[in-house]
Amino acid sequence: MKPRVAIIGAGWAGLAAAITLAPAANVVLFEAGKAAGGRARRVGLGGMALDNGQHILIGAYRECLRLMRGVGVDPARVLASQPLCWHQIDGVQMQCPALPAPLHLLFGLLGAKGLCWRDKLALARVLTQLRVRRWQIGHDVAALSWLLQQGQSAALLSGFWTPLILATLNTPPAQASMQLLANVLRDSLGAAQADASRLLLPKVDLSALFVDPALQWLAANGVDVCLGQRVTAVDWQASPPQVDGAAFDAVLVATAPYHAASIVNDEKLSGLLKAWQYQPITTLYLHFEGRVALPQTMTGVQHGVGQWWFDREALSGEAGLVSVVISAEGRHSALTRAQLTERVVAEMRQQLPDLPPLRQSWLITEQRATFAANVGLSRPAIRLNVKSGYLAGDWLCADYPATLEGAARSGIAAARALMQDWKQEHDANV
Template identity: 45%
Template sequence: MVGRQDLGSGVNGRRVAVIGGGWAGIAAAVELTAAGAAVTLFEAGRVLGGRARAVEVAGRRLDNGQHILLGGYRDTMALMRQIGADPDRLLARHPLQIMDNTGFRLTLPRWPAPLNLAWGLLTARGVGWREKLRTAQWMQGLKHQEFCLSGDRSVAEWLDAAGQTGCLRRHLWEPLCLAALNTPAGEASAQLFANVLRDSLGSARRADTDLLLPRCDFGRLLAEPAGDWLLAHGATLRYRTRVRTLHAGIEAVTIDGENYTAAIIATAPQHAGRLWPALAENLEYQPIATIYLQYPPTIRLPFPLLGLRGPYGQWVVDRGDGLLACVLSGHGAWEEVDDDSLAQRLAEELDLGAQPGWQQVIREKRATFSARPNLPRPPTTLAPRLFLASDHSWADYPATLEGAVRSGRRAARLVLAAE
């Protein structure tokens, strides 16, 4: 399916191909189109969105996975506004709360930073005063270091060295690490986790710590309005089109026999090496499962994000109208449990006094790359006219939507800056 025929070489003489319609590819295509380039976006699937899109399952419209957005996702919200998807309308903003089914709770008030974090730590339920003060001092020390560690190691080793071995480690740091890096603390990069803390709990802007939860599915949140915007502004969208050949020459990039001024590879890392052998993956991957449980509409969680500290549960997102989405990240015992049994066990851990009337399990075996210490990242410029955009190429972050968007905008600007 072709959204619109190619329109010459654009007002600035550039005809650019973007390969991959995930959030990185969308961000790149929008940036280039807004600058006047004639953009052709190739997407192998039927819709845009990549790992954050809507899917039709058993007559229901669900997300292919859950994603947590934070107030510090400035590029993501700027992109949404650019395409007419108002984040203030489509995202519900909540001051951050970390709570779980054991009674632990940390709540940040709507106070200026860093007072909000200080108050949240000092009033955290289930934590002793000595541990609270020690953690507050540790966070202050990280700020003085600008969250730059002397060397990378695992999050578990980092927490051990900092004396973070108590309740907050079990109920805050390790669960946050798994949610943000999709990699267990014993294997995850301490520097990447520190970067996440820098731009969230450690940010000088209070709003950066807010939790942003979609009021709609991810297709309506970004992918579909982006597709409409691109078509309205003259871009070509080629769905169900897998690029077969790519050659980057001195004067042009040739894709399946067509010449382009420049091109951006914005596919998932496991597919990029097929197009450009230098990107042959050397990554390890982590799985993610989303288990949807439909309860009666009267069932609601005390806060839209709840931690589950059970044999299997990790996090639960309240999607409204009784629909709960349980998220399991990283390798674990849950991988060996069949779908029906896994849904039943998570319902038991939730213990909401009612049984779900419907369930659906969506598994992705290679959902994200393992965010391990000292993970090598690929360059953004692959050849004079060929660039890379992907969450993996944004070295400051683990696999996040914000990293994908930033990488896409960066690659587009490099195209525009090239002669």
Template identity: 45%
Template sequence: MRSRPPPRRWPFLGRPKGASFGARPGERPEVSGFGQVAVIGAGWAGLACAVELAAAGRPVVVFEASRRLGGRARSVELDGRLVDNGQHLLVGAYAETLRLIGRTGADPAQLFWRLPLRLDYPGAFRLRLPELPPPWHLAAGLLAAESASLRDKLSAALFMQRLKLDGFRLRRDTTVAAWLDAHRQHGAIRRFLWEPLCLAALNTAPQRASAQIFANVLRDSLGGPRGATDLLLQRSDLGRIFPEHAAHYLTEKGSEIRCAHRVRDLQRQGNGWQVDGRQVDQVVLAVAPQHVPALLVSRPAHEPLLRQIADYDYEPIATVYLAYPEAVRLPFPMLGLTGPLGQWVFDRSSQGGPAGLLAFVLSAEGGWETLTDDELAATLHAELCAALGPLPPPRWQRSIRERRATFRCRPDLPRPGCETAERGLWLAGDYTCSEYPATIEGAVRSGVAAARAVLAGK
């Protein structure tokens, strides 16, 4: 299937407040009528839900408070440069994400570089998975890992084998740190494989993260089919990976997208709903959990849900962009850092960005939060030099910090599904996908689940 090239300029990349698109010239841009579904929120969960509904022939109207689609995984402009609001990494296990991208008419093979998993900490640790059938690819990769003892390698292989025999189910949930201690996972494998994967996938430190959710991640990645562990490096900014194609697909199907429209009023009306006075059949709330109370606080039936969400804690994420001279390249598109602050650094030139632009990712709370942007950039530059050798100073730097980027994925965290206490009102968002942490795949799966519930007429 060939990828459909998106238009040169999409309306949501800078839409006037309250504007919409998707109607024919001269017509009022509405898709009203029997069966219409309102999707509130146009992140990846909301867009996945809308695409799945539109594919089934249901009319959809999408409301988005921002002028841009994509939520926490979208394109932004910084000083004339188009970058992502956060560096995201997709893997081959993201089956629903890849399916939804294909549903819009795009070709994932044209949007991503697919590379075998490689974790490279220069001078400290390296693990590569060869192109062998599972589970031999993981066994061979672990045994060949550099700077790890044979004892740690064998222990890690046995750990994965026991997990598989147990169906990746724990008898009781606990923290990842306690779980790894119980299974005697120590040394370089723990420091450079298990703990960084936990932090990257759950955006929660191992001392606080849910071991069961991390086991689910291992089940679908390292414990999955051969391609599940592949790194999917985007060839362009996030907006062109899914949001633009989703918007194109939805407008072709006659759906409407209203950007820069923050929904203020949600009311039950007869057998349907009113969204800011607009009559619809059903509603999907595809917003972050911290934004749900504003829409449901006046509806007593949802008090248990609101109490559950009120107990959530949140973790930050920072992406620091440093623009070096064009000749600066990383030896691999993604490298791990061993300094006190740095976690991962990505070469954006291998992902459709300008030459010399590097993106540093800092997940979960830590000492980096106390530093100014200039101090953080200087520290990360020094850590990169320690890993690769002397580098010229960056010409430009910008930081994007999200204080409440994801929910803290702690053990036994109660999470709602897509169904609510009122008929015709549904939830979508990564926090509703109970088996997954706050990832793009979790968001997409939640949107698909909500859409299928709508279509089932529950």
């Protein structure tokens, strides 16, 4: 007999868990919002289908890509794939060829602009050292502290390391975990597969990328998807546990950590999560009256508030649209929407004198977009301290910061743990 499983939360972790469980369980997927996808989904603004934040994937996101294929999405059709390109319009510029590691990085560094030879050698030395140490730094420390100890110059810190840390860990370098950064480098720049570090930029909105096809696949495979239905109570002491009065053989909580703490009602988990900090991500959408010719589809800014500019017209055909992503808290946090828009447009106009007039703008700020990837951050276990209770979410993937791949991996791991426990209990009762 198949177990009846409740999954609370239909973000990427909850969807990954539901897809994994669907062949072997009767799944009911609850989502409090009217739309699935969590912090990576479509939103409607000004009659346009935008995203609640700009996301990118890389070739190393194996589980995300496998799940997409499993629900009928061809990654080659919906993702623009390109070799690793680091292009700051006013700073460091590096293009890595499609070669296995570490050759791609070596050739990329040889041709890099904006770095002197001493800095190129220092960067190569640090990355080689990490590779030799199998991407383990020993006792975890703040990334900024570790990099300074390794002799990384001010030019490298401002032009390469700080933008990289903010983009990958969404945490200021002075508090970000160096070990988590090393893990990201291991699976991208340091991976043996030539495609691991390739940038995969969505050519469709995030719901079309995975969320909508996943929901269609789940419905076709017998999963009961309940959107706009907030779970108000879970009775963990009942046997079996109950969700809003309905009995389930197992309950998997796939929400953000601050929501999970209240649903689970576990003192140990609550105590752990109280110590966590969170960081925002701001996405500013700028709709211009004509084509904006960015030098690269994803263009960085070293000396400015707007950290990364994305050419949405080149990616998804939205005429005149540019999305500007600003990771973590910083000097922009105190600006109003009007002030931030004026500042970013002025920065763009300084680099792009032919910038067309601005037609309109929209600002989306997720105040708790990710957990802060701080030094030595303790992660909860997937299995709860109650029978038949499980957790999923990017915050549980101990190897990664908050990423789509971390969410997918955690959902798959939680589903597999649930089925393993169910099988062992079933076998013991036979």
